[in-house]
Amino acid sequence: MKIVFFGAGNMASAIFTGMIEKGTVKAEDIYITSKSNRVAAMEFKESLGVNVSYDDAELCKDADYIVLASKPQNFTDVAERIRPYLEKKTKLISVMAGIHIARIQEEAGMENAVARIMPNTNAMVQYSVNGIAFSDDFDNKDELIELMASFGKNVVVGEEGMDNITAATGSGPAFLYYIYEQYAKSLEELGFSKEDAEKLTRNLVIGTGKTLSERPESFEQLRTDITSKAGTTEAGLDTLSEFKLQEMISKTLGSARDRSKKLSER
Ligand SMILES: NC(=O)C1=CN([C@@H]2O[C@H](COP(=O)(O)OP(=O)(O)OC[C@H]3O[C@@H](n4cnc5c(N)ncnc54)[C@H](O)[C@@H]3O)[C@@H](O)[C@H]2O)C=CC1
Ligand SMILES: O=C(O)[C@@H]1CCC=N1
Numbered sequence: 001m002k003i004v005f006f007g008a009g010n011m012a013s014a015i016f017t018g019m020i021e022k023g024t025v026k027a028e029d030i031y032i033t034s035k036s037n038r039v040a041a042m043e044f045k046e047s048l049g050v051n052v053s054y055d056d057a058e059l060c061k062d063a064d065y066i067v068l069a070s071k072p073q074n075f076t077d078v079a080e081r082i083r084p085y086l087e088k089k090t091k092l093i094s095v096m097a098g099i100h101i102a103r104i105q106e107e108a109g110m111e112n113a114v115a116r117i118m119p120n121t122n123a124m125v126q127y128s129v130n131g132i133a134f135s136d137d138f139d140n141k142d143e144l145i146e147l148m149a150s151f152g153k154n155v156v157v158g159e160e161g162m163d164n165i166t167a168a169t170g171s172g173p174a175f176l177y178y179i180y181e182q183y184a185k186s187l188e189e190l191g192f193s194k195e196d197a198e199k200l201t202r203n204l205v206i207g208t209g210k211t212l213s214e215r216p217e218s219f220e221q222l223r224t225d226i227t228s229k230a231g232t233t234e235a236g237l238d239t240l241s242e243f244k245l246q247e248m249i250s251k252t253l254g255s256a257r258d259r260s261k262k263l264s265e266r
Contacts, residue, residue, distance in 0.1 A: 098263025128152025
């Protein structure tokens, strides 16, 4: 197996670190190349044992998968690096938000099989949620699905579903982090030090996440379990429900989805 990452930034490193730490792919089977962060690439070579190369012919030779992990804006440059050496058997796996399969095939020049994937940075701790959309001619889908299961839960969607997945779970962690930031700031307002506010919020979120991973009850049931009649939670929830929280979240996701659509326009 030879997997080549064009791009060694946040997302690529979350994926290959997840794969290696889970033991699904050997570090020696992973090749990375980048443009801007060559020092970081060398650090991954030292810490994980992956191969680093800037020789495009060597990188593309006999590759099973090439992962397109640059920003969408850099895709044309990446395609120029790959096009002269791309072999027909190589499958292209795009992490890039909003770039359609048809454009990838066109710029790669050979109509290779393509899968668009939309993981999130929780791949680093093997807890990503991965949307996957395949081109019609993509064979042995199970191999890719299995590789991706090493760093998260997979949802196979049609390509038209990718904009929604990108908003919901690709960008999703950032939306949740933003809420945790506000939570920590509010704890400071209550009188906690900055350090304690961060520590309390972090552990609240970790503990809640662990509960969710172990208990099957609905969110509503878990919330109800905490809410004593005429107690503190009820008082807080009464205030919380005065705000249009769901509307805020729907609009947030809508903007992210629309940007994903926009990225696909050339
Ligand atoms: N960060 C996230 O949470 C997620 C990001 N994505 C997608 O992943 C992609 C990468 O995002 P990040 O990792 O956050 O960006 P990043 O800025 O951390 O990494 C981009 C990488 O692309 C490399 N690159 C740029 N031009 C190149 C070229 N011509 N040849 C080879 N490498 C080149 C850069 O050197 C860098 O290593 C984006 O397309 C984004 O839409 C998808 C899901 C989640
Ligand atoms: O912000 C972005 O465009 C990328 C896609 C999903 C998460 N990060």
